[in-house]
Amino acid sequence: MTAASEKTSSASASVDPAEIAHFSAMAATWWDPKGPFKPLHNLNPTRIAFARDSLCRHFNRDPKDAEPLQGLRILDIGCGGGLLTEPMTRLGATMVGADASEKNIKTAQAHANDMELDIDYRNITAEELADAGEKFDAILNMEVIEHVADIPSFLTACHGLLKDEGCMVMSTLNRTAKSWIMAIAGAEYIMRWLPKGTHDWQKFLKPSELSRALRSTGFETLDLKGMVYHPLSGEWSLDDHDFSVNYLILTEKKQDG
Ligand SMILES: C[S@@+](CC[C@H](N)C(=O)[O-])C[C@H]1O[C@@H](n2cnc3c(N)ncnc32)[C@H](O)[C@@H]1O
Numbered sequence: 001m002t003a004a005s006e007k008t009s010s011a012s013a014s015v016d017p018a019e020i021a022h023f024s025a026m027a028a029t030w031w032d033p034k035g036p037f038k039p040l041h042n043l044n045p046t047r048i049a050f051a052r053d054s055l056c057r058h059f060n061r062d063p064k065d066a067e068p069l070q071g072l073r074i075l076d077i078g079c080g081g082g083l084l085t086e087p088m089t090r091l092g093a094t095m096v097g098a099d100a101s102e103k104n105i106k107t108a109q110a111h112a113n114d115m116e117l118d119i120d121y122r123n124i125t126a127e128e129l130a131d132a133g134e135k136f137d138a139i140l141n142m143e144v145i146e147h148v149a150d151i152p153s154f155l156t157a158c159h160g161l162l163k164d165e166g167c168m169v170m171s172t173l174n175r176t177a178k179s180w181i182m183a184i185a186g187a188e189y190i191m192r193w194l195p196k197g198t199h200d201w202q203k204f205l206k207p208s209e210l211s212r213a214l215r216s217t218g219f220e221t222l223d224l225k226g227m228v229y230h231p232l233s234g235e236w237s238l239d240d241h242d243f244s245v246n247y248l249i250l251t252e253k254k255q256d257g
Pocket residue numbers: 012014015016019020023024040077078079080081082083084098099100101104124125126141142143144147148154
């Protein structure tokens with residue numbers, strides 16, 4: 001089946017059909033740790049730790065509990081194959097995974113079935129979910145914003161999807177000379193971790209630009225951390241000062257939006 005013949009949720013301003021086709025074409029490979037999503041698999045322990053600890057702090061939970069996110073309804077927007085939706089489910093959260101690509105959702109659903117995890121996966125965009133009146137305690141918005149067509153529309157939908165004082169965890173790529181070398185030249189051309197054209201450097205946002213866009217949508221940034229790659233170990237770690245390539249933001253919905 002070609003990407004064009006696939007049912008894609010593309011009626012929303014945030015959807016860039018070329019981006020969705022790109023991810024749909026790779027949909028079978030989400031769970032291959034050595035495939036095109038290897039960088040996301042490698043990043044997973046670090047970004048899961050940030051999401052878990054941020055959510056536990058925000059909702060006054062003990063991160064050492066086996067299922068500290070019990071009772072929280074969380075949206076994983078742009079969930080892809082569910083690489084984060086599954087671990088958040090294991091931490092006790094009631095997860096909804098939403099993606100504009102139907103193929104991604106099929107892969108995510110099949111994998112969750114194999115893992116015997118109960119996850120509500122939907123082929124839907126942020127705007128469509130917001131229009132349906134859905135509400136969540138928190139949103140995971142990981143590695144998506146650099147792939148959306150209309151950032152204000154996307155963030156406004158996320159704001160509407162949160163309960164008052166709900167929070168959103170985001171990760172994305174900075175727009176620096178180093179991020180061009182690492183994410184475009186390094187990851188796509190030299191290491192060939194990702195297919196060429198996966199990222200458009202010009203669409204990357206600096207943390208200050210993302211914070212400004214969030215503030216003007218009714219969010220307040222609570223935390224900012226870098227994720228730093230260690231080539232010798234192949235591992236990543238959180239960093240308080242180095243945001244030059246990958247970074248994470250914790251942001252809270254202000255009541256008056
Ligand atoms: C790089 S992947 C990230 C997947 C997942 N969040 C992760 O980090 O493992 C970006 C995903 O966002 C989805 N996407 C892009 N624009 C979207 C939109 N407007 N609404 C919903 N999903 C979208 C794509 O289909 C793709 O699966």
